[in-house]
Amino acid sequence: TIPGVNELLQYKEKSKINEHEDENKRKHRSLQESRKTLPIYRFREDLMNAIRDHQVLIIEGETGSGKTTQLTQYLYEEGYCEPDTENVEEEEEEEEEEEDYDDDDNIKLPNGKKKKEKKMMMIGCTQPRRVAAMSVAARVAEEMNVKLGREVGYAIRFEDCSSERTIIKYMTDGMLLREFLSEPDLASYSVLIVDEAHERTLHTDILFGLVKDIARFRPKLKLLISSATLDAEKFSQFFDDAPIFRIPGRRFPVDIYYTKAPEADYIDAAVVTVLQIHVTQPLGDVLVFLTGQEEIETANEMLLERTRRLGTKIKELIILPIYSTLPSDMQIRIFEPAPLGARKVILATNIAETSLTIDGIHYVIDPGFCKQKTYNARNGMEALTITPISKASANQRAGRAGRVAPGKCFRLYTSWAYQHELDDNSIPEIQRTNLGNVVLLLKSLGINDLVNFDYMDPPPMETLRLAFEQLYALGALNHKVELTKLGRRMAEFPLDPMLSKTILASETYKCSAEILTIVSMLSVNNSIFFRPKDKTLLADTARQGFFTPGGDHLTLLNVYNQWKDTNYSTQWCYENFIQFRSMNRARQVRDQLEALMERVEIEIQSNPADTIGIRKAICSGFFYHTAKFSKNGMYKTVRHQQSVLIHPNSCLFDQIPRYVIYFELVLTTKEYMRQVIEIENEWLRETAPHFYKTKKLDDDNKVKKMPKVLGKIKAELERNYS
Ligand code: ADP
Numbered sequence: 153t154i155p156g157v158n159e160l161l162q163y164k165e166k167s168k169i170n171e172h173e174d175e176n177k178r179k180h181r182s183l184q185e186s187r188k189t190l191p192i193y194r195f196r197e198d199l200m201n202a203i204r205d206h207q208v209l210i211i212e213g214e215t216g217s218g219k220t221t222q223l224t225q226y227l228y229e230e231g232y233c234e235p236d237t238e239n240v241e242e243e244e245e246e247e248e249e250e251e252d253y254d255d256d257d258n259i260k261l262p263n264g265k266k267k268k269e270k271k272m273m274m275i276g277c278t279q280p281r282r283v284a285a286m287s288v289a290a291r292v293a294e295e296m297n298v299k300l301g302r303e304v305g306y307a308i309r310f311e312d313c314s315s316e317r318t319i320i321k322y323m324t325d326g327m328l329l330r331e332f333l334s335e336p337d338l339a340s341y342s343v344l345i346v347d348e349a350h351e352r353t354l355h356t357d358i359l360f361g362l363v364k365d366i367a368r369f370r371p372k373l374k375l376l377i378s379s380a381t382l383d384a385e386k387f388s389q390f391f392d393d394a395p396i397f398r399i400p401g402r403r404f405p406v407d408i409y410y411t412k413a414p415e416a417d418y419i420d421a422a423v424v425t426v427l428q429i430h431v432t433q434p435l436g437d438v439l440v441f442l443t444g445q446e447e448i449e450t451a452n453e454m455l456l457e458r459t460r461r462l463g464t465k466i467k468e469l470i471i472l473p474i475y476s477t478l479p480s481d482m483q484i485r486i487f488e489p490a491p492l493g494a495r496k497v498i499l500a501t502n503i504a505e506t507s508l509t510i511d512g513i514h515y516v517i518d519p520g521f522c523k524q525k526t527y528n529a530r531n532g533m534e535a536l537t538i539t540p541i542s543k544a545s546a547n548q549r550a551g552r553a554g555r556v557a558p559g560k561c562f563r564l565y566t567s568w569a570y571q572h573e574l575d576d577n578s579i580p581e582i583q584r585t586n587l588g589n590v591v592l593l594l595k596s597l598g599i600n601d602l603v604n605f606d607y608m609d610p611p612p613m614e615t616l617r618l619a620f621e622q623l624y625a626l627g628a629l630n631h632k633v634e635l636t637k638l639g640r641r642m643a644e645f646p647l648d649p650m651l652s653k654t655i656l657a658s659e660t661y662k663c664s665a666e667i668l669t670i671v672s673m674l675s676v677n678n679s680i681f682f683r684p685k686d687k688t689l690l691a692d693t694a695r696q697g698f699f700t701p702g703g704d705h706l707t708l709l710n711v712y713n714q715w716k717d718t719n720y721s722t723q724w725c726y727e728n729f730i731q732f733r734s735m736n737r738a739r740q741v742r743d744q745l746e747a748l749m750e751r752v753e754i755e756i757q758s759n760p761a762d763t764i765g766i767r768k769a770i771c772s773g774f775f776y777h778t779a780k781f782s783k784n785g786m787y788k789t790v791r792h793q794q795s796v797l798i799h800p801n802s803c804l805f806d807q808i809p810r811y812v813i814y815f816e817l818v819l820t821t822k823e824y825m826r827q828v829i830e831i832e833n834e835w836l837r838e839t840a841p842h843f844y845k846t847k848k849l850d851d852d853n854k855v856k857k858m859p860k861v862l863g864k865i866k867a868e869l870e871r872n873y874s
Pocket residue numbers: 190213214215216217218219220221222287288290291487506507508509510511
């Protein structure tokens with residue numbers, strides 16, 4: 153070789169590394185600078201003093217002031233992650249065991265301190281939404297210049313991106329709730345931040361009661377309740393008059409425009425408004441609030457088509473969707489600034505209302521709706537429905553336009569509707585949802601008296617009663633409304649009780665491998681099959697090719713197993729009109745569930761040919777969802793005699809089984825059962841002896857009366873709620 157070339161190459165390599173380092177440093181420095189421009193920064197010291205002096209503090213501040221990303225870092229910088237000195241003795245013992253621990257593996261934290269394994273305390277911060285937990289954790293990891301999943305991590309259902317070293321942990325409120333199961337006093341945490349408290353999700357509301365309780369016997373624990381709107385007084389009252397710290401936001405004026413008449417099609421109206429803004433208004437990004445993925449995709453397509461028609465006559469318009477199941481690489485894009493001369497339009501769900509702050513928004517389009525869970529306590533039916541938002545939400549949405557400069561908000565409803573049709577605040581989720589899951593969890597935590605639990609707003613009596621009744625029918629509670637062994641095992645799964653029961657029943661029918669797959673596929677069920685508009689015929693044929701006798705659950709199993717046989721091939725998905733992303737997600741969920749099987753000591757057994765056993769296992773969990781074919785050509789649900797139909801996408805659509813079990817009901821033009829299997833009448837008695845009468849099963853499947861004890865509960869509930 154030519155002398156000197158190697159040196160030259162090495163030199164080049166080195167300078168590249170240096171360049172890279174410089175780039176990193178520069179980026180880090182600019183991030184640190186931008187942290188200082190957030191409204192919360194000026195109050196850092198006052199805040200830290202208040203936290204030092206009070207165990208519980210309510211923090212209220214405008215969205216975007218820096219609560220979620222900064223509080224955790226301030227607390228870390230202030231030393232709240234230092235090991236608890238009271239436990240020093242225990243720690244020393246541990247140290248001996250860990251003698252051969254590889255010290256090099258302890259990476260340095262930004263301030264030069266080393267995090268020693270297990271001994272640091274954690275700062276936990278809950279978020280009602282998965283996307284927010286992930287996105288905020290990524291941001292904080294970046295600001296602290298550490299790798300996501302190490303010192304800064306997150307945990308959401310079926311995905312734990314944290315490690316032994318994690319000291320700042322973002323998680324969904326539901327995940328923290330589950331942590332009580334393994335660590336009832338949450339001893340690994342020195343600070344808990346219940347963030348986005350104003351959202352009042354079911355899990356946040358239950359957390360309020362639990363963290364209030366542990367704060368009493370852990371005097372050193374700091375508890376911060378942070379919220380974006382004006383509920384602070386209510387939170388303060390609940391937490392024994394805890395002081396309120398207000399972070400004054402900066403907010404520019406926002407002009408509000410209403411439509412003169414109600415809009416018949418708000419998606420179309422939103423698209424038209426985007427284009428009008430784009431053509432007539434100065435540059436500045438647009439944020440549109442829609443209710444879910446489907447609406448966002450429709451609006452996206454409409455915008456693409458119409459801007460294409462306008463061609464080069466208009467400036468560049470960059471369309472960016474954001475919703476909870478959007479892959480994370482796509483989520484990051486919403487934070488990237490628009491190129492010079494171009495405009496961003498973000499099509500978002502409620503997530504952009506307070507959970508995520510996107511800089512640079514000047515225009516907000518608010519159609520006035522969101523998707524909300526509703527629960528009919530009379531018949532136990534749950535549904536997601538598109539509902540008008542509250543005044544509080546409308547004002548939050550408008551506020552998104554005035555963060556960086558004066559802005560404009562276009563409400564696609566009339567001023568009269570705003571005044572007279574919108575409620576002041578939304579109803580907390582605890583009052584409009586099924587409580588089965590939460591009741592099971594609380595019972596497993598040893599909280600027996602759910603009537604007198606410390607609720608901020610109590611759930612309706614009828615809802616609690618229904619939850620007890622369902623858990624009794626599933627065998628999770630006994631006659632005395634105590635948790636059974638089965639119930640305790642069911643609580644190990646972060647799933648609806650009906651699904652957990654199905655998994656546990658798979659032990660009896662020796663088909664746990666198949667049931668795990670089915671449950672995982674159901675958890676992503678509406679997005680398995682891909683149906684592009686220009687290839688509907690081909691796509692439908694491909695889908696029908698997977699149909700399996702017995703029903704849709706078995707069809708899903710078939711899809712998964714075929715995919716698995718190709719070694720999880722992307723190409724195969726593509727050729728068969730299957731969404732690869734959804735399949736991957738199902739696989740991830742399945743891995744997580746399989747790991748939990750050890751905890752309940754169920755062996756993984758496979759028995760794919762026994763389609764009867766598989767369906768009986770499903771029956772054991774979903775017997776509530778039985779429907780019988782009736783003379784008028786419709787199905788009638790066994791419990792409430794409600795008329796329903798098999799969904800046209802089901803493989804049983806053109807067959808008429810006498811008895812079916814469905815996964816869920818969806819209301820479109822008619823009430824449809826989605827994901828349906830055919831069952832035999834006798835299976836019901838075998839799998840749900842608590843629920844179905846043992847006699848006269850063949851003429852009419854009348855359900856059993858609930859035992860007297862449950863009647864007594866009802867009486868007690870009535871007394872307590874009067
Ligand atoms: P708050 O919780 O008070 O609403 P945040 O702490 O979420 O405020 O946001 C503070 C700032 O951090 C905002 O200006 C926001 O744009 C920025 N930010 C938050 N997450 C990200 C992210 N993933 N990427 C880029 N910027 C982000």
